[in-house]
Amino acid sequence: MKWILVAVIAICNTLGDVLNTAGMKRQGELESLDPRSLGRMLAGIVHNGFVLGGLGALTVSFFALVSLLSISNVSFAVPATAISYVLETLLAKYILKEQVRWRRWAAVALVAAGVVMLSL
Amino acid sequence: MMTETPVEARKTWLLTFFVIVSSVVGNVLLSHGMRQVGKIVSASPLDYVRAFANPWAALGVLILTLWMICDLALLSRADLSFVLPVTASSYALIAIAGHFLLRERISPIHWVGIVLITVGVVLAGETPARTTNCSRELPL
Numbered sequence: 001m002k003w004i005l006v007a008v009i010a011i012c013n014t015l016g017d018v019l020n021t022a023g024m025k026r027q028g029e030l031e032s033l034d035p036r037s038l039g040r041m042l043a044g045i046v047h048n049g050f051v052l053g054g055l056g057a058l059t060v061s062f063f064a065l066v067s068l069l070s071i072s073n074v075s076f077a078v079p080a081t082a083i084s085y086v087l088e089t090l091l092a093k094y095i096l097k098e099q100v101r102w103r104r105w106a107a108v109a110l111v112a113a114g115v116v117m118l119s120l
Numbered sequence: 121m122m123t124e125t126p127v128e129a130r131k132t133w134l135l136t137f138f139v140i141v142s143s144v145v146g147n148v149l150l151s152h153g154m155r156q157v158g159k160i161v162s163a164s165p166l167d168y169v170r171a172f173a174n175p176w177a178a179l180g181v182l183i184l185t186l187w188m189i190c191d192l193a194l195l196s197r198a199d200l201s202f203v204l205p206v207t208a209s210s211y212a213l214i215a216i217a218g219h220f221l222l223r224e225r226i227s228p229i230h231w232v233g234i235v236l237i238t239v240g241v242v243l244a245g246e247t248p249a250r251t252t253n254c255s256r257e258l259p260l
Contacts, residue, residue, distance in 0.1 A: 017200055024196035025252065033131060033193075041193060051192065066168065085204060092201035099251035100201045103243045107205035110240030115211055117233030 002076060005068040009080035012061035014087040016054045021096055023050025078119040082112040128197075132249045135194040136206055142190055143210040146183035148217050153177030155222075198249040205244035212237040 027044050030037055045051045068077050089108045093100040153176030172178045194203055212234040218224035226234075 017195075017204070020192060021195045021200040021203075024192055027196060030135075030193045030196045033134065038189065038193065041196070042189065045192065055188075085208075088204055089201050092199065092204075096200060097252055098199040098201045101247070103247050104201050104205065107240040107244035108201070110236045110243070111205045111208040111211075114233040114235075114237035114240065115208070117229050117236065118211060118215055120227075120229050120233075 002068065002072055005064050005071075006076070006080045006083075008064040009061050009068065009077070010083040010087065012057045012064065013080070013084040014091060016057035016061060017084075017088050018091045018095065019050045019054030019057060021092070023048045023052075023054060025096075026050065075119040078116055081115055085112045085115075129249065132194070132197050135190060135197065136203070138190045139187060139194050139203075139207050140210050140213065142183050142187035143207065144213045144217055146180050146187050147210075147214050148180075148221060149176050149183060150180030151218070152222060153180055199251055202244060202247060202249050205240050208237055209241045212241075 023045075027041070027048055030041050065077055065080075068080075085108050089100060089104065092098045153174040154171060157171045157174050157177060172181055191203075191207075194207075215224075215226060215230060215234060219226045
């Protein structure tokens with residue numbers, strides 16, 4: 001059960017972030033940081049299937065995390081985070097076509113290792 | 121590749137800063153509130169809703185909602201493979217904030233983790249925030 005929840009968290013996290021990124025890129029850049037632009041962005045999200053799907057996936061991931069935390073300790077939730085980082089970077093490179101070179105790979109590896117250490 | 125003007129780059133960094141700060145403040149407040157509420161082991165969502173009657177937890181959730189909005193705004197301007205490692209600095213900052221505000225212990229291995237995350241954040245921070253263009257021919 002624990003590992004199923006870990007898998008659900010990792011997959012939904014990854015799916016959520018990738019869908020949100022794809023959706024927000026389609027919607028266009030937030031041009032300025034004033035409340036009106038933010039309001040327009042939120043209004044756009046309501047009709048943005050990608051972002052709605054992404055937020056749905058993140059919600060499932062959140063409740064899976066809460067369930068996992070209620071049956072095991074925090075350190076058990078960490079592999080899910082570490083796996084998500086690597087999976088999301090892979091999908092960012094191959095599906096979102098971002099330029100992921102050594103700096104970003106090294107950054108993700110260091111961050112994933114650091115997150116694991118913080119849980120020990 | 122999109123060339124960014126300094127003004128545009130500054131907006132992206134400002135949003136990154138908001139994402140990190142809201143994540144740290146939201147998580148520390150929620151964590152403080154949940155500790156006052158006590159342990160919840162329940163399958164009923166109602167029990168979790170009740171936790172938000174605690175003002176610290178409620179404020180934490182409110183700030184985490186702002187975090188989600190800022191995160192989406194940031195993803196409209198920057199690569200996911202940039203946002204992920206850079207905003208991971210919140211993990212290091214949450215550990216440090218927990219140490220000073222909630223008196224949580226930071227062990228030597230935690231410090232190593234904090235240093236690794238910091239190096240990762242600096243490395244990713246040196247890459248351009250956005251490497252895809254704005255056109256309609258987007259993947260997916």
